[in-house]
Amino acid sequence: MELTTDRLRLRPWEDSDAARLYELAKDPAVGPAAGWPAHKSVEESLQVIQENLQAPETYAVLRKDDNLLIGCAGLRFGEDACSEKDDEPELGYWIGKEYWGRGYAPEAATCLIDHAFADLSCKAVWCCYYEGNEKSKRVQEKLGFTYVKTDPEGDTLLGYKLPEVENVLKRESWLK
Template sequence: MRNERAAPMMLPIIETERLILRAPRPQDAEAIALYLNDFAVSGNLARVPFPYHLSDAKAWLRTRHPDTEPDDANFTIEAKGEGYVGHIGFHPGPDGPVIGYWLGKPFWGRGIMTEATIACLDWFFAETRAPVVYSGVFHFNIASLAIQQKLGFTQSGRSWLLCLARDAEVEHIDTQLTLGVWKARRT
C-alpha cells in the first residue's frame, strides 16, 4: 500500500562533516555528464543510458525542481573543497519511495556515499514518516549492497530490471529499510 504523497516543499541544503547536499542546478550538467559517461558508473544504474551526453544531463536537470514532494526529491552531492561528486535522490516506486544514488568513480572508496545516504535518510524519514524506503542493486554491485546493508537495509527479494546502459534485463537484489530499523540504528 502506497503512502499519500506529501505536499511539495523547498528542498533544504543538508550539510554533513564533509558534504553539502543541495538541489541540482543547471551548472551541474557538465559534471553529471562527465561522471555518468563512465560505464563503471552508468552500468550500475537502471535509468541511465551509456554513452551519456551533456544533452542527457541538461534534459534530466530540466525535470528537477527545488520545490518537490519528498518522495521525488533529488540532491546533488558536493564534497567540501572538491565540488560535485555525485547524486542521491528518491522517486516514487510501485510500493513506496525508492532511494537511488551514484558517485563519480574518482570518489569511490572514501565513505562519501554512506555519509550522504545517512543524511538523506535522516531528512526523508523526519519529513515523511514513511514506514519503509525501498532500494536495491544489480547483483554485481557489491559495494552499493554493502552500503545498504551497513545502514540496515535488508534483502526483500530478487527481480529483473532493465539497465539502460547495458541494454539488457539484469538480475536485481531488492532491498528495503523500515523506519523502525532506521530509528533503532540511529539511537
C-alpha cells in the first residue's frame, strides 16, 4: 500500500533502499534523538530494513517531485506500541537532517494519523519523544497530541535510558 500527500509519497521499504537509508541514518543528529544508534554501514541499514522497517504500516518517506527518500514514518501496533491495544497504534517518524525545518515530518505524520483513523478505524494514536528532542515535541504539539505521562525509564537502543514523554491523539479530537 502507498499513501500520498501534496509533497510526499509513503511506500513500503525495499531492500534497494539500504544505501540511501545509510546516507540518512549515519548522521549522529538523526538516530540518537529518536533512541537508536547512528548506522555504521550499508549492510547494517539493510539489516534494519529487513528486521524492522519492512513491518506492516512502516513506510519510506519520499519527496514526490524527485522521488528522493528523506525519512521514515510508521504505525506500530500491539505490544510494540505505548498503549499495547490493537486499535491504538504508536506513531513514529524521522526525517534526514538535511530536510529538517521544511514541514516534512508533520506532513508525513498527518498522513499516517488520517490513515489510522479513517482507514484502520483506530480509537487513538500515541506518539512519544525522548526528553530533549524539541523538534519531535513541536511536531506532536502541531498535530494536536496531548500529554499523558513521562516515563523516567524510557527504553532506547543506545544502551542507556532516557525519560520518554508519552502523548495521545484521540479519535474525537481528530474529528474536530
